[in-house]
Amino acid sequence: MIKITRLFQWTIFGVIGLFGVLGAANAIVTLAAIDRDLTRETRENSQNIAKAIADSNVDILLNNDLSTLQSRIDQMLPLLGSNGYIYITDEHNEIIAHTFVPNIPEEISTSEPTGGIIERTLKGKGDFFEVSHPILAGVGGNVHILIDQDDVSLLIQGAMGNQVWPLAITFLVAIVLGLLLVNLAARPIQQLLHYAVALAKKESVDKPQNDKLLVRKDEAGDLARLYQYFALVADPNRSGIDAK
Amino acid sequence: MxxxxxxxxxxxxxxxxxxxxxxxxxxxxxxxxxxxxxxxxxxxxxxxxxxxxxxxxxxxxxxxxxxxxxxxxxxxxxxxxxxxxxxxxxxxxxxxxxxxxxxxxxxxxxxxxxxxxxxxxxxxxxxxxxxxxxxxxxxxxxxxxxxxxxxxxxxxxxxxxxxxxxxxxxxxxxxxxxxxxxxASYRQETGGLVENFVKVGREKIGVFYQADAYGRSGWAGCREALAKHNLKMVGEATYTRGTQYTASLKDQVEWFMRDKPDAIVCIGAYAACAAFLRDAIDGGLQVPIANLSFVGSENLLKLITDTHDNSEKYSQFLVNSQVVPSYxxxxxxxxxxxxxxxxxxxxxxxxxxxxxxxxxxxxxxxxxxxxxxxxxxxxxxxxxxxxxxxxxxxxxxxxxxxxxxxxxxxxxxSFNADRRQGLDRVYYTIVENGSFVPLNDWTAASNGWTEAASS
CATH class of the missing domain: 3.40.50.2300 (Response regulator)
Known part of the structure; x- marks a missing residue:
């Protein structure tokens, strides 16, 4: 157990507070960066998948080979997490292939054509963001990718969890080290206090730690020697003091 | 040797x-x-x-x-x-x-x-x-x-x-x-089923299909066949490949109940299609339920008959297309x-x-x-x-x-460079006395489905 000297109590509280503020600020900045980067990365990945489907299946669409098209989007589906969906609309905005079970959600079947990134809530399925990419500049239809926002949140939480632990451990180690350093700084003062009390009580001060204190070349040594001087001035016959 | x-x-x-x-x-x-x-x-x-x-x-x-x-x-x-x-x-x-x-x-x-x-x-x-x-x-x-x-x-x-x-x-x-x-192709099978349903006045056709390339192929065939009559599908629902007979497909049935189709074409495998037939009839969706040849007609019927004493309640609504004649x-x-x-x-x-x-x-x-x-x-x-x-x-x-x-x-x-499919004929079958028999009179069959639904 580390004992904190009264002299440095406020100092150590200040150090802990400072570390806390620094740690919290670091965590907020890091977690915000993770949230922003992973959200952006997920959306970019979705856009890339949509683009890949749109660009690589033009011939299949022009051949009206919907079973091969379905096979292709089925292969892409595992890339979208546990609850992702793909659907493809033709130039008339009619859905010609999709991965919904047991049916196409009404929010989608009745919606107007979309583009870019939008957010959707699908009844019974959750909250999604939807990424779209045109096929042949839109004249061949559009590819739509739905990513479950819960999946993204889980991904972000997982990444945050990975960051929070190192930050928390660093914070604790810093506090312990701070305490140790303050304690190290306070030790000569405590020795000086014990020496001064012994002189005042006219107790024996012939101890190895006092010898070490008296030969120190810092403020603690100067003060120890000054106390010794005052003790000898007050009582020149006092024994047990080896004037240095 | x-x-x-x-x-x-x-x-x-x-x-x-x-x-x-x-x-x-x-x-x-x-x-x-x-x-x-x-x-x-x-x-x-x-x-x-x-x-x-x-x-x-x-x-x-x-x-x-x-x-x-x-x-x-x-x-x-x-x-x-x-x-x-x-x-x-x-x-x-x-x-x-x-x-x-x-x-x-x-x-x-x-x-x-x-x-x-x-x-x-x-x-x-x-x-x-x-x-x-x-x-x-x-x-x-x-x-x-x-x-x-x-x-x-x-x-x-x-x-x-x-x-x-x-x-x-x-x-x-x-x-x-x-x-x-x-x-014969699924296009030919679905085309034939849709054509015959439309002929007997069942123009509101729904499609129940496997959520994969097979289902999509049959779905596309139905869509194409309906388009020839300026019709569109009345309801569609999907299921996941590998669905077992024990699974509930009531969600899919509910979806169709809202649209009230005159007939449903199923593009699936026997376990899921049998489960859908069971849940559809039990749920009050008493319309002809057609299946393609791929379904495995006998396997489907066996699942129904093995699990129900009154299997005719379900099988009377079955109409399956085949690509080979009756055995x-x-x-x-x-x-x-x-x-x-x-x-x-x-x-x-x-x-x-x-x-x-x-x-x-x-x-x-x-x-x-x-x-x-x-x-x-x-x-x-x-x-x-x-x-x-x-x-x-x-x-x-x-x-x-x-x-x-x-x-x-x-x-x-016959085969040649442009013809790589041997047969084109599609046969239609219904269940009578526990086995599939040729369906020759669609009008009579349609009347039978209507009667069965009203009784």
Whole structure:
């Protein structure tokens, strides 16, 4: 157990507070960066998948080979997490292939054509963001990718969890080290206090730690020697003091 | 020949050597080996590599075809029955000395009706087993994924024969030139069903389909057929491939209940379609429920009859399209032959690739096994026409020599560079007295469905 000297109590509280503020600020900045980067990365990945489907299946669409098209989007589906969906609309905005079970959600079947990134809530399925990419500049239809926002949140939480632990451990180690350093700084003062009390009580001060204190070349040594001087001035016959 | 037989006994592989009745102990001996797919594959590879007389799946005594199909899982009945039908014919051919002195052998793999295993199996068949040709695959999602492999290995002239799917990818560019089909397409089946429903005034047609390439193929066929009548689908719902009969499909039924269709076309496999039929009728959706040939009609009906005392309550609404004639129509020479060979050869399920844990009772007769039988009959004809020195490069030209070939089912088969599908006819069946019979009068049937719904 580390004992904190009264002299440095406020100092150590200040150090802990400072570390806390620094740690919290670091965590907020890091977690915000993770949230922003992973959200952006997920959306970019979705856009890339949509683009890949749109660009690589033009011939299949022009051949009206919907079973091969379905096979292709089925292969892409595992890339979208546990609850992702793909659907493809033709130039008339009619859905010609999709991965919904047991049916196409009404929010989608009745919606107007979309583009870019939008957010959707699908009844019974959750909250999604939807990424779209045109096929042949839109004249061949559009590819739509739905990513479950819960999946993204889980991904972000997982990444945050990975960051929070190192930050928390660093914070604790810093506090312990701070305490140790303050304690190290306070030790000569405590020795000086014990020496001064012994002189005042006219107790024996012939101890190895006092010898070490008296030969120190810092403020603690100067003060120890000054106390010794005052003790000898007050009582020149006092024994047990080896004037240095 | 004798030495080879001894070798096969001592070094069994998962290859099924199709023998006649006289050699049935050999079939049994091979079939009884409980080997995992990987072990089997390794053993086969070792056998192939140590047996230098095999060149591209052909030796002096054998010609080897490769199959990847569903032998396990909820659609296993399709792979097993198709295989049994083919075996009934091949066993007879082999018992009479084979084709130009060579027995026809099948190298089998199970893909469980899943695309990724089908791709892996096909790669093994092409690269490790180096079979002569691919034969008797099952399913659209599997075949659709396998087709690019045929293009990849086109320099080795691999061809896929008579897959059990009516989807378009193997019937049109870019993969059409790598396959030959015997059966009519899903477009033809769905087109016929829609046409007949519309004719009897049932214009509000919903589609229940498997959420994959197969379902999409049938969905597209329905959409196209409806568009010819300026109609659109009235409701659609999907299910996940591999859905078992025990699953509830009430959500899908509820969806249709809102739209109230006059008829529903199902594009699925038997377990899910039987579950949908059950939940639809129980949920008050009492309209004709049509299924395509792929469903495996007998398997579907068996699930319903095994679990319900009053199975007619459900089966009276069934109308299934078929791509082969009724196996009960013994006026047809080809069906007579099928009937005779199924009795004589009594083909069993391929124990090498089926699961010991999954109980499966084979059917004496079925539309699927009849299709397998006709596939094998036509394949044998092709192998015969290739001649005594078969090469993969020679297969296509041999197929193109087939013109107006009579398989004994009242419809001739012809092939050429632009025609790679042998049959076009679609048959319609309903259930009477617990079995499927031809549907000849759609008006009477429609009236019957209306009466049944109102009662």
């Amino acid at each position: 004798n030495t080879k037989k001894t070798d096969r006994f001592s070094n069994p592989t998962r290859r099924t050597i199709v023998k006649g009745l006289a050699a049935s102990p050999l079939v049994f001996a091979l079939g009884a080996n409980k080997l995992g797919a990987q072990e089997l594959s390794q053993m086969s590879s070792n056998t192939q590599s140590s047996n230098s007389e095999f060149v591209n799946g052909v030796s002096d005594s054998q010609i080897v075809l490769g199959t990847s199909a569903a032998f396990t899982g909820p659609s296993r009945g399709l792979g097993i029955e198709l295989y049994r039908g083919a075996m009934a014919y091949f066993q007879d051919v082999n018992s009479k000395g084979g084709v130009h002195g060579r027995e026809i052998a099948l190298t089998l793999y199970d893909d469980g009706y899943q695309p990724d295993p089908a791709v892996n199996n096909t790669t093994k068949l092409m690269r490790d087993d180096n079979v002569f040709a691919l034969f008797g695959y099952v399913g659209t999602p599997t075949v659709t994924r396998v087709l690019p492999l045929l293009k990849k290995f086109q320099e080795e002239s691999f061809l896929l024969f008579f897959p059990f799917t009516g989807a378009q990818p193997q019937r049109q560019l870019p993969y059409g030139p790598f396959a030959f089909n015997l059966r 009960n129509d013994l006026s047809l020479e080809g069906v007579q032959q099928y009937d005779e060979f199924m009795t004589k050869n009594a083909p069993s399920a391929p124990s090498e690739v089926t699961s010991k844990e999954e109980d499966y009772k084979t059917f004496d007769r079925s539309f699927v096994s009849l299709e397998g039988f006709l596939n094998a009959k036509l394949m044998t004809e092709i192998l015969t026409r290739i001649g005594p020195e078969p090469t993969r490069e020679g297969i296509e030209q041999a197929v193109f020599t087939i013109q107006d070939l009579d398989l004994g089912i009242g419809e001739t088969v």
